[in-house]
Amino acid sequence: MSALGGxxxxxxxxxxxxxxxIVSIILIIVxxxxxxxxxxxxxxxxxxxxxxxxVLVGFGVHFVPVGGAPAAxxxxxxxxxxxxxxxxGAGLAGLFGGAWAAPLGFPLALAGGAIGGGLLMxxxxxxxxxxxxxxxxxxxxxxxxxKDPITGDTFPExxxxxxxxxxxxxxxxxxxxxxGALGGLGGTLIYLELLNVYQAQMPALFGASVEQIAPxxxxxxxxxxxxxxxxxxxxxxxxxxxxIEGPHDPKFKRFPRAIIAAAAASAVAGIFAIGLLELLGVx
Amino acid sequence: MAVKIEVGAGGVPHNQILIYGLxxxxxxxxxxxxxxxxxxxxxxxxxxxxCVAALVWGADTIKHLCSYGLGTGVPSAGMIALGxxxxxxxxxxxxxxxxxxxxxxxxxxxxxxCGLIANHVxxxxxxxxxxxxxxxxxxxxxxxxGLIAMVGGTFNFMxxxxxxxxxxxxxxxxxxxxxxxGSIVAxxxxxxxxxxxxxFNACLGPNEMQDRTLMLAAxxxxxxxxxxxxxxxxxxxxxxxxxxxxxxxIGWFYTYMRYIELSKRDAYAWxxxxxxxxxxxxx
Numbered sequence: 201m202s203a204l205g206g207x208x209x210x211x212x213x214x215x216x217x218x219x220x221x222i223v224s225i226i227l228i229i230v231x232x233x234x235x236x237x238x239x240x241x242x243x244x245x246x247x248x249x250x251x252x253x254x255v256l257v258g259f260g261v262h263f264v265p266v267g268g269a270p271a272a273x274x275x276x277x278x279x280x281x282x283x284x285x286x287x288x289g290a291g292l293a294g295l296f297g298g299a300w301a302a303p304l305g306f307p308l309a310l311a312g313g314a315i316g317g318g319l320l321m322x323x324x325x326x327x328x329x330x331x332x333x334x335x336x337x338x339x340x341x342x343x344x345x346x347k348d349p350i351t352g353d354t355f356p357e358x359x360x361x362x363x364x365x366x367x368x369x370x371x372x373x374x375x376x377x378x379x380g381a382l383g384g385l386g387g388t389l390i391y392l393e394l395l396n397v398y399q400a401q402m403p404a405l406f407g408a409s410v411e412q413i414a415p416x417x418x419x420x421x422x423x424x425x426x427x428x429x430x431x432x433x434x435x436x437x438x439x440x441x442x443x444i445e446g447p448h449d450p451k452f453k454r455f456p457r458a459i460i461a462a463a464a465a466s467a468v469a470g471i472f473a474i475g476l477l478e479l480l481g482v483x
Numbered sequence: 484m485a486v487k488i489e490v491g492a493g494g495v496p497h498n499q500i501l502i503y504g505l506x507x508x509x510x511x512x513x514x515x516x517x518x519x520x521x522x523x524x525x526x527x528x529x530x531x532x533x534c535v536a537a538l539v540w541g542a543d544t545i546k547h548l549c550s551y552g553l554g555t556g557v558p559s560a561g562m563i564a565l566g567x568x569x570x571x572x573x574x575x576x577x578x579x580x581x582x583x584x585x586x587x588x589x590x591x592x593x594x595x596x597c598g599l600i601a602n603h604v605x606x607x608x609x610x611x612x613x614x615x616x617x618x619x620x621x622x623x624x625x626x627x628x629g630l631i632a633m634v635g636g637t638f639n640f641m642x643x644x645x646x647x648x649x650x651x652x653x654x655x656x657x658x659x660x661x662x663x664x665g666s667i668v669a670x671x672x673x674x675x676x677x678x679x680x681x682x683f684n685a686c687l688g689p690n691e692m693q694d695r696t697l698m699l700a701a702x703x704x705x706x707x708x709x710x711x712x713x714x715x716x717x718x719x720x721x722x723x724x725x726x727x728x729x730x731x732x733i734g735w736f737y738t739y740m741r742y743i744e745l746s747k748r749d750a751y752a753w754x755x756x757x758x759x760x761x762x763x764x765x766x
Contacts, residue, residue: 220603227596268556282556406644408658415664416644423569423668430566431597434559439605442554461604468596469567472574472589479585480577480640 254466260382294384317384340367375446494693504540530632561680568623594620
C-alpha cells in the first residue's frame with residue numbers, strides 16, 4: 201500500500217463541491233438555531249463570536265510561512281516545521297496573553313491575544329533568520345516571486361540552483377507576524393465567548409459565586425479554545441497542503457475554502473461547547 | 484509536491500483492530516465504574532489501559548490516513564483527533580454513567596463533519612478521509628475520557644469539578660483543586676495527542692511493519708500513563724495511585740523491551756536479508 205490517491209496536485213484552485221457548500225451552510229444555520237434554543241440570545245451571539253474566531257484562525261494560518269522538512273535542509277523558504285506546531289505555538293501564546301488580560305475588559309483582552317500571538321511569531325521568524333543567515337550561511341530568497349512586494353529586494357540572484365528558495369524574506373516575516381496576530385485574536389475570541397457563557401450559567405447551576413466557579417469556567421473555556429483552534433488550524437493546513445511562503449504565495453488564493461471550512465467546523469464544535477452544561481443532570 | 488509515504492503491507496486487517504480497539508476500550512473504561520459500585524478507587528488504572536487500547540487503534544487509523552500524502556505531516560492528524568475528541572469527551576462526561584457512549588457518539592458526529600468538510604470544501608478528495616477522521620475523533624475522545632478517569636477515579640462531571648483541600652485541619656470543598664478546575668485536561672490533551680501521532684511518525688518509511696508500529700503506539704500510551712499516574716496522587720488515595728503508577732511502569736517497560744526487540748528484528752531483516760535493490764541499468 202502506498203500513496204496512490206491523495207490530494208489532486210493541480211495548479212488552479214478547485215472550488216468546493218456543491219454538496220460541501222450546502223452541508224456547511226446547513227450546519228452553520230442549525231448550530232445557530234440550536235444555540236438560540238439552548239441559551240437564548242446570549243448563546244447565539246456567543247456562537248457567532250466563536251465562528252468569527254474560528255474563521256480568523258483559519259485565515260491567519262495562511263499568512264504563516266511554513267516550510268516543513270525542505271526548509272530544515274535550506275531548500276525551501278519558511279520556518280522549518282509543520283503548520284500544526286506553528287499554529288499551536290502562536291495560538292497558545294495568544295491565548296495566554298488574552299486570558300491574562302481577560303479581567304481588563306473585552307477589547308484589551310483581544311488586543312492582548314493578538315499581541316501575544318504576533319510577538320511569538322515575530323521572535324520565531326527573527327530567530328529562524330538568525331539561524332539561516334549566521335548558522336547555515338544562506339541568504340533569504342523566495343522562489344515564488346522575483347521581487348519582495350514590500351522592500352523591493354530582488355531574489356533570483358540569491359536563489360541557489362535546484363532549490364525553491366531559502367531563508368525567510370521580509371514579506372514572509374510580515375506574513376508570519378500578521379498570521380500569529382490573527383490566530384491569537386481568533387483563539388482569544390473563542391476563549392472569551394465560552395468564558396462568558398460558562399460564567400453566566402455555572403453560578404446558578406452549582407449554587408456558587410462567580411469567583412468560586414472561575415477555575416472551572418477558565419479551564420473548560422481554555423481547553424475548548426485550544427481544541428477548536430487546532431481543528432481549524434489543521435483544516436487550514438489541509439487546505440494549503442503543507443508548505444506556504446506567506447501572503448505572496450499563489451497558494452494564498454485558496455483561503456476562501458478554509459474560511460468556509462473553519463466556519464462550519466467551529467459552528468459544530470462550538471454548539472457542543474456552548475451546550476455542554478445542558479445535559480448535566482438529565483441522566 | 485506530493486510526498487510518498489510508504490507503508491508496509493500485510494499484518495492484522497484494520498477492521499479487526501478497529502473492533503478490538505473500540506470494544507476493548509469501552510469495556511476497559513467501564514471497568515473504572517467499579518470504583519463507584521464498590522466505593523473504592525482501586526480500578527482507576529483501567530482508564531489508562533482504555534487509553535492505550537484506543538491509541539493502538541488510532542495509530543493504525545493514522546497509518547491508513549497518512550499513507551495518502553496529506554502534505555502536512557503526521558502530527559496534524561493527531562492534533563485534529565484530540566481537538567475534536569476533547570470536546571466530545573467533556574460533553575460526554577456530563578451524562579454520568581452513559582459518558583463513554585455519549586462521548587463516542589458526539590466524537591463521531593464532529594469527526595464525520597470534519598471529514599466531510601476536508602473532502603468537499605477543502606477538496607482533499609481522499610477516499611478514507613471521512614472514516615479516518617471519524618475514527619480518530621472517537622479515539623481522541625476515549626483517550627481523554629480514559630485518562631480523566633485514571634487521574635480522578637471517575638468520569639462523572641460533578642465529581643471531576645469538585646476537589647477537597649485541607650485548610651488549617653479542616654477539609655474544604657473547592658473547585659480549584661479538582662481535575663477540571665486544575666486544568667489537568669489540558670495536560671491530558673497534549674499527552675494523548677503526542678502519543679497518538681508519534682508511533683506512525685517514527686516508524687513510517689520503507690520496511691514499516693504493523694506490529695512494530697502498534698507496539699510503539701502502546702509504548703507511547705503507557706509512557707503517557709506514567710505522568711498521569713503521578714498526578715493522580717493528588718486526586719485519589721495513595722494505594723490506588725500507586726497501583727496506577729506500577730501498572731504504567733510495568734506496561735511501559737514490557738512494551739519498550741518488545742519494541743526494541745522488534746526494531747532489532749526489522750533492522751536485521753533489512754540489512755542482511757533484503758539488500759537495497761539498485762534499479763536495472765544503473766541509477
